[in-house]
Amino acid sequence: TDESGADPGADETSDGASSDSEWFAQADFDQQREQMDATFEGNPDEPWLQYIDGPMTDTSKWKTDKPMKACFANASISNPWRQTGWITMNQQLKVLEDNGVISEMETRDAGDDDNKQIADIDYFISEGNCDAFIISPNSTAALTPAVERACETGKPVVVFDRGVETNCATTFIHPIGGYAWGIATADFLVDNLEEGDKVVALRILPGVDVLETRWGAAKKIFDENGIETVDYFTGANPEKIKSIITDEITKGEVHGIWMDAGDGSVAALEAFEDAGMDYPVITGEDEMSFLRKWEETGLNGLAPVYSNFQWRTPLLALEKIAKGEEIPTEWVLPQEPITEEERDDYLEANNGMPDGHYAKFGGEDLPGYPDVWQERQIP
Amino acid sequence: MTSTTQTRAVTLPAYSHGIGGRMAASMSTPGGAIFLLAAALLVATIIANPNFGDPGVIIRFLGRTAPIAIAAMGQYYVIVAGEFDLSMAAVIAAQVVIAGNYIGEDTSRNVTGLVLMLLLGAFVGLLNGLATTVLQVPSFIVTLAMMLALTGLVRHLSGGAADAPPNDDFRQMGRGVVKGVPVVEVIPYPLIILAVLCAAAVWLMRRPFGRTLIAVGDSPDAARIAGARVWWVKTQAFILSSLAATVAGVLLVGHAGVHPTVGRGYEFAAITAVVLGGVVLGGGRGWVLSAVAGAFAIELLFTLLTVLDIDATWRDSVRGVIIIVAVAVAARAWTRGRRTGSATPSNSGTSDPSPTTEPVPGTNTGGI
Amino acid sequence: MPQPVQSPSDARHAEDSPVLLRARGLTKSFVGHTVLRDTDIDLRAGHVHGLVGENGAGKSTLMKILAGVHTADRGVVELDGSPVVFHHPLQAQQAGISTVFQEFNLLPERTVAENVWLGREPRRRGLVDVDRMQRDTQALLDELGVTGLRPQQRVRTLSVAEQQVVEIAKAVSFDARIIAMDEPTAALADHEVGLLYDIIQRLTGRGVAILYVSHRLKEIFDLCETITVLKDGRQVASRPAAELNDAELVRLMVGREMSAFFPGPVAGTEPGQPRLELRGAGNGYVDGIDVTLRGGEIVGIAGLQGSGRSELMEAIFGVRPFTRGTMLIDGSPLRPRSPRAAVRAGLALVTEDRKATGLALNQSILDNALGPVRAVFPRRTGRARREVPGLLTNLEVAARALDQEVQFLSGGNQQKVVLARWLATDPRVVLMDEPTRGIDVGAKHAIYQLMRVLASEGVAVLMVSSELPEVIGMSDRILVMRDGVLAGELPSGSTEEAVLHLATGAAHQEAR
């Protein structure tokens, strides 16, 4: 149905638009709650290939045995999460280039600019002589027309991370979504706090749907459970975060910290240290800085995950397309938070990685591991 | 006949008013009023939430404001010389990465690292200065380009962000405190560093260099005729600015840790602070400590908004309004000061342009 | 030499032509000091009214009141018998009074036409009619008989003289009934003065009344029917030109014997060793300069504006360094590449525009007085700090205190601060460009005395001045410049005619 056909990202925006300010679509909320404990097809050791059973796209018409040229329209590599993914993607590319699936990948980086990315896609369409498109949209609704134009070329189109409001794409790859993040984190905090406790929500910036939905879901659950919340936009700037938390502590007790992205969580915790308070309950992200801080302080926390390994999947999807195998129309990847039990394994596995690295980057079996990620060479 | 004959052989007094009078006069100028504004904001904050009245809290607040205050101080040198420095944030970002990637866990590199950072800072300032004075490209453009180039280069080399924060010893500079102080219980190191730099700045501005710097900002041609090396004086201002940004970076990496966003927006914040401090864009007027007070005022404003639980999204608007109003009022004060000034020389509104005394420094020309 | 527009023979019936403008009891003061007192003036259709007086006498102030730049503190101005008060130049212009101001009011980046019509651009169907603007400007220039000046030229590329012509064209373009000209010939070479005469003749022919300010008495007698003399802001006389002669006029202007007015050398001063020597020195602006300047000497440089006197000063001082020839200071070769080098070598330059290049107007008296010392000899600052207050006091700077901003001082006192800042560097050679421009008699006298004292201390003084009486009265020798070269040297006490002849006429006759 339309309902399931359109991706979460899409509905989020359209709802965000129609019911103007409210970032909440009950349908998506419920759907993602289900997906959180759905069973995933495929090998659990290769989560980047797992998916929830659903409609499949027949790709036989693109079956080929000569190498394809991929054209990648990237939103940007302006934050640690995207940088990590971008590195992983390039290592995956090497593999596929070596075994002759892909001849080359031409990349255009839009630098977080919708307008630029639209131009990039149009350029690919007219000049790129691409055999396949990979698109990581900068924002959902704005990129829809451009993606549709890409579809019209009849070439395979792979969309990942943020969605678009069309299902013309061969496949749309994404972890479960923002609501799932919000649900996992809010549930955790609710379980660990009493009614009436205060949670400070540190958000990066307004207006980005994948982030707004995280807060939309969490806020709902907090309200339902009588958790008091105050939210701030920090631009992920640790200095701002630290000031905000310090002031909040001075105003009155703070029991929990909720973050819509983990980088900066360390600054939040240091604010408590500097004020000589004991740590709050906190939800960060699977970013190394947080996992490390979490371990050395032994605080009570959770590392929600917005699966970074999804950066491998688009190229692997092309491989399947070349083979003519059918692939999920909406490729929902697993998105499991890292709990205290699993934490040390991940620290173990990612020992020596920089702080900006993401534990669930899923590149352990790729060439160049671990040096490339450790040196963090931007291709 | 003319008044020249009336004042025979009575040596001119150094000041037109007693210390008290000068204080009063200075407070009526933007450069002095900013201190009142800051005080008012502090009081308002304390009233809104008495917890902020606690000395320990205040001292910590002052501590965390040190980086922006230091940046404002650096920006002051450039603005009072009639130029802009938009490259501060980029310099901070670069320093943070050096701290993270070069120093990192290796305490033995703390000193060399610090030296390296200072050298880089000085070098950036030198480039800004030479491009502005020798190539005669407007500093707004030079430092804008520097901002782009430096940020891009650092991001590229570091893969977007520093690998890890530097070791805790290094971070102490920005994070550490002196414990067991009576009343305020602690004194943050950054605050001490700020105090030292303020003292140094006041001293520097009393030195021939400082006075020449202001003269250059006031009238480059006159300064040149007077024998000043205008190009070098301005270049030194840019170097000081970049060094200030470097120190701010060192403190920030200690205070906040490493992240690509550390220091973001510092150039505009610093310029705003300086202008709020009654320093005139275009140069030649203003007192360095007023710029520092401007920085405190801005940070206090943030805190006040937090305390009042102003809706997160509305804060920018409130800031915008306050900045414009403050500067507009300053501009008024200035035009008034001018009118009375030209009517009669002996008038308090226009007492003493020399930063060597109370905050009077002709800051009686507020905004332009 | 230019021809008088009306031969003295044709009778001047001042009485029978109607009075267009009548001013009574005009009074104006600045910064507490009154610069214009109870001045009356009548301007008659088709007549030229001369306004003379020393620098700072109040001539420009009077004009600016009529032009609506300043408003008088007291007094009335009547146009055609009905009183008027102007608060904005626009009002005066609309009332038919236009002014050629003493200091240029042009936009260097705009064209001649755009400058002339600024604020009154001709329009067709709502749009500025550029063609017409250019045509009208051309017509205007033709009417003024100006050649070699195109309406679409950028003013920046014009010489001072050409800029002055544009100013006049602008004033004429208002087709005003009254035109005030503040030293319009100051920037004109001699043959161009003749041109101005023709312009004025045309205007008076049209029944325009002209108020004419000049320091050149010859012009005054050539052009004016009536002459008003201002002294220290007071109107000392207003008579038909026919009843006056040079000597009489000078006496009225100065009010004392020149000898008394210009202090003589301090006893025991006589020329010592050469301090500054120039041999065939030149750059883009001056050429082939040969000068020997001895300690204890005061040498004056005369010449028309634009003749390169300031440029010579700037060249010696390293502002626009010499590119040719040799320069010796105290016998040792030294060609300063920058003002800094010059100051190090013991030179000092009092520039002709103190507001732009002499002072930092927003800074205190003390800071200004210490400027050069701080910039060049930081180590000496301490000592200078102790000396400067006394220095300023001796110069009788009228101020409340050392922390006062110089922008609020009167011209004369500002100039004294400029002198003080240079004396603080105890220089060996002092260059003075128009040291008394726009400052009042008292201040002037103080400056003259200072020059003598400096000389007596073995300092060499080189002074540029546009006021012949000053050059003649103060100089031990007079160098005359023309078109960037030294036209000749005259002994002290030479006549104004002799100087003017060298400064202008010669060029003219040789050209024939």
Added chain:
Amino acid sequence: MSDITAPPPALSKRLGGLTATGIVLIVLVLAVVLGSVLTAVEGRNFFSTGNLRDILAATSVLGFIAIGQTLVILGGSLDLSVPFVASLTGVVAAGIMAGETGNVAPALLAAVGLAAAIGFVNGVVVSLLHVHGFIATLGMGLIISGYIASNYQGNTGSAPRSFRLIGISFIGPIPVSTLIMLGCALLAILLLRRTRTGHHLYAVGGNPEVARLSGVRTSVPIITAHVLCSVLAAFAGLLLLARLSVGNPTIGSQGQYDLMSIAAVVLGGTLLAGGKGNITGTIAGVAIFAVMDNVMAVMEVAPFLRDVVRGAVIVAAVAVYARRSIDRRPARFERPGVLDAALQEAR
């Protein structure tokens, strides 16, 4: 203020005949030549329809804003609020359109009206309250961004297809939007050359006192310039809306249009202090940026390195003629002026 240093005569001679604009155009040509070579090296055709479209499309948005910025800078002010005006007008218009062709007209009116109001406030604060343009518009930017953040989370509204055509239709290789932008440029040129306001804008930017003495009401041109600047920013916002099909509350900031437009203006030979410059140069400056970005994208230069190149190019290009824009009197002996030449003959 005229600097008294003499530039090396050699340089001034060589460039003597050239205006700043002339130099910018030359730089542009060089950029195109270099660009086409580098593109060819990549095995692409610089002049292919797709590539030209990519370049021209890039010029239109920045073009609108830079034109407005030129006007403001000529008047001696500055506008840092443009990106926020663009965003605001975008979301407001999108909200009103709500996908209905019928609503386009009211949406445009609302957007332009809103922008004009903002520009008016900027102009008044600058010219009547005497607040430096830098601070006035910085503050205005903050105010608007706060308003947007409070009222629009994420993309909102939607543009009807009819309106989106502006963003996606081409005449040959030329996007319609670029033509509209060039149209605005022509109007701006007309304003500067053929209206009193334009002439007065130069006068006020050049020397307010002289303008006043000549009877110019100095606040009028300043306010007009600010209003037009905001309106042009609104055009940029609407064009972005047409291309995105939804209102994006952060789109203005995404393109760094504030600083980039100022850079383009100065690159185009306009004096940052005001009073001198023209639109043609600005457009050339914008085009230079567009070509530069296009070539770097074709060469797949690493994203972060592109800013390094941009920075270097800006300084280098401005430095070429920065020294010449200083006004000096013509030399008498090395470079005779009109009058001087005559006098020398006479000698």
